[in-house]
Amino acid sequence: MKDAAVAKVELIKSRISSASAQRSFDGYIQYITFFGNSSAVICCFFEPYRALLERLLNRYAPEISVSTRENASIQSVAAAVENMLLAAHAFGYVGCWMTGLLIAKEDIEALVKPEGKWELIAMVALGHRREGKGAPQAPERRPRDETVSYFGE
Template identity: 25%
Template structure:
C-alpha cells in the first residue's frame, strides 16, 4: 500500500522560494498537468486551465507587471507607519517569481449557476437556492487540480511556490498571456529545481482542526 509514502510526500512538500540555476524543460512539466487533470470538480466540468511560461521574455514581463503593482502599493503606504509592515513581507509578492526559471499560471472559469437558472425559468426566486453564492465550486476544483500539480512537482524533484501576491497584477497577467475568456488567473506558481532545503513551517495539530462527531 502506498498510503505511508503518499503521506510522507505530502509532509515533505515545501513552498520553495530559492531555486537552482537549472532550466526547466517542457518535458519536466508535462506530468504535472497530467496530475492536475485527474482532480475532481463539480459536475466534472474541469474548470481549470494552465499557462506554462518557459519563455524568459514573457516571464520577465509578468514579473515587471507584478513589481509595478508592488511599487504602487508601497507608494500608497509611503509616509505611513504601516509601510514597515508591508516591507516585512513585500518580497513575497514577487521574489519567488524572480528566483524561478519558469512560471505556471493556473486559471479557473465560472459556469452559470444551473440550479438558479432552473428556478428562474420556473418563475421562482432562485436566491434561497443559489448554490454558487454558497460554494465557489469552480475555484475549489481548480485549487484541487493545482494541489495535484504541486504534489506531482514535488514527487518529480521539482520545487514550487503557489502565490497569491502576483494577483495584484491579475488583469495585466491575463492580458500578457491573452487568456481566453472566461478564464481568470488563480495565482502564479514559481517553479524550478530546488536550491536548498526549505524549513517546514509549523502546522496546527490534528486535534485543533478536526471535530469528531462519533456515533452515540
C-alpha cells in the same frame, strides 16, 4: 510578469503613508515578487460557469441560495493547483502556490492573453530545492486535533 508585479508593488508603496503599514508591506513584498526568480511559473485561470444545479435552483427554488457559479470554478482550480504541487513534489521539484501577484492580474493577463473569459486566479512557482546552508525549513505543523473536528457518536 515580475516587472508588472514590481510596478504594482511600487504603486502601493508610494501610497502608504503610515510608517508601520510601510514596514508590514515591506516584509510582505518578497511573497508577491519572488516568483520572478523561479525556474518556471504556471498561470492558473478559471472561468465562471453556471452549473445545471444553479440554473435549476434559480428557476424552481430561488429561496435556496447556492452559488455554484464561482464556488465550483474556484474549487476546481484549487484542486488542480494542489495536484500540480503534489506532482511537482513527486518529480523532485518544489512549488509555491501564489496569489499575491494578483495585484498585477490585468497586466499579467495582457501578457499571457488567455482566450475567452478565463481569469487569472493563481500562479504556481516551480523550481529546484535549495540545499545546505540557508535552505528554508518547512514550518512546524499544527497537531491534527487542532485542525480536524470529528462529529458523531
